[in-house]
Amino acid sequence: MSLRYSRLFLYLSKKDKFRSMKYCISLFVITVFSLGVFSQSDSDLIQFSGVVVSGDSLNPVPYCTVVDKVTKRGTVSDYFGYFSFVAHKGDSIRFSSVGFKTSYFVISDTLKGDKYSLIHVLSTDTIMLPVAVIYPWPSKEQFAEAFVNVEIPNDDYKRAIHNLEQAEMKERADGIPMDGSMNFNYQMKQKRSRLYYAGQYPSNNLLNPIAWAKFIKS
Numbered sequence: 001m002s003l004r005y006s007r008l009f010l011y012l013s014k015k016d017k018f019r020s021m022k023y024c025i026s027l028f029v030i031t032v033f034s035l036g037v038f039s040q041s042d043s044d045l046i047q048f049s050g051v052v053v054s055g056d057s058l059n060p061v062p063y064c065t066v067v068d069k070v071t072k073r074g075t076v077s078d079y080f081g082y083f084s085f086v087a088h089k090g091d092s093i094r095f096s097s098v099g100f101k102t103s104y105f106v107i108s109d110t111l112k113g114d115k116y117s118l119i120h121v122l123s124t125d126t127i128m129l130p131v132a133v134i135y136p137w138p139s140k141e142q143f144a145e146a147f148v149n150v151e152i153p154n155d156d157y158k159r160a161i162h163n164l165e166q167a168e169m170k171e172r173a174d175g176i177p178m179d180g181s182m183n184f185n186y187q188m189k190q191k192r193s194r195l196y197y198a199g200q201y202p203s204n205n206l207l208n209p210i211a212w213a214k215f216i217k218s
Contacts, residue, residue, distance in 0.1 A: 044088045044089045044090075045086055045087075045088060045114065046086070046087060046088070046089060046107070046111060046113070046114050046115060046116050047084065047085075047086060047114060047115045047116070048084070048085060048086070048087040048091075048093070048107060048116055048117075049082070049083060049084035049085075049115075049116075049117050050082075050083060050084075050117050050118040050119060050120055051077075051080070051081045051082050051083075051119050051120070052064045052066070052077050052081040052083065052095060052097070052120050052122060053081060053119060053120070053121055053122070054100070054121070054122055054124060055121045055122060055123045055124065056124055058121075060077075060079075060080050060081030060082075061077065061081050061097050061100065061122055062077060062078065062079045062080070062081060063076055063077060063078075063079075063097070064076065064077040064081065064083070064095055064096070064097040064100075064122070065094075065095070065096045065097065066083045066085070066093060066094070066095055067093070067094055068087060068088075068091050068092070068093060068094075069091075069092040069093070069094050069104065070091070070092070071091075073085075074087075074093070074094075087107060088107070089107055089108065089109040089110075089111055090106070090107060090108075090109035091106070091107050092104055092105075092106050092107075093105045093106070093107065095120055095122060097122060099124065099125060100122040100123060100124060100125050101122065101123045101124075101125045103120070103122060103123070105118070105120060
């Protein structure tokens with residue numbers, strides 16, 4: 001009985017040792033593989049940065065979308081067109097902005113360093129819209145007939161025409177007092193008349209026919 005138990009104990013011990021060795025080997029392989037994958041992934045990462053400018057004026061393009069074509073990860077350029085984010089070597093980067101044509105840039109997979117910078121130029125996208133002519137009537141003939149026969153109401157235009165009539169203008173001018181220029185001219189005319197008739201009596205136009213003709217005409 002004791003011999004049987006001894007053999008059973010030895011069998012179980014060998015089986016546990018084999019299982020432990022199997023687990024250790026599996027764990028070692030997984031660890032080595034993970035380290036290789038992570039080390040390879042870390043070596044592919046780069047700090048991708050640059051400035052986006054327009055092709056016609058070389059002015060910075062603000063708020064331009066800079067994303068990876070596959071993963072859709074990226075960033076947006078600031079007010080001065082600058083951008084920076086972490087990318088992988090070999091990524092295809094898409095640059096898009098309103099008013100510019102979408103363009104792509106492929107990061108080289110043979111870069112030696114972990115940083116890459118560039119100045120990316122975007123071309124202006126000009127959209128030509130077709131000409132649209134809008135008429136208020138179904139046809140030109142109906143519009144011409146309605147335009148000729150329309151009765152314009154007594155609006156601001158008619159009131160302006162009435163205010164510009166000669167009688168209205170004369171009445172308004174009579175009610176306007178003299179300004180500084182008119183007072184100055186009147187004062188100079190009176191002074192000139194006094195200097196002209198200095199030392200003598202001024203002339204009396206009561207019997208002057210020319211003065212009467214001017215008076216009647218006015």
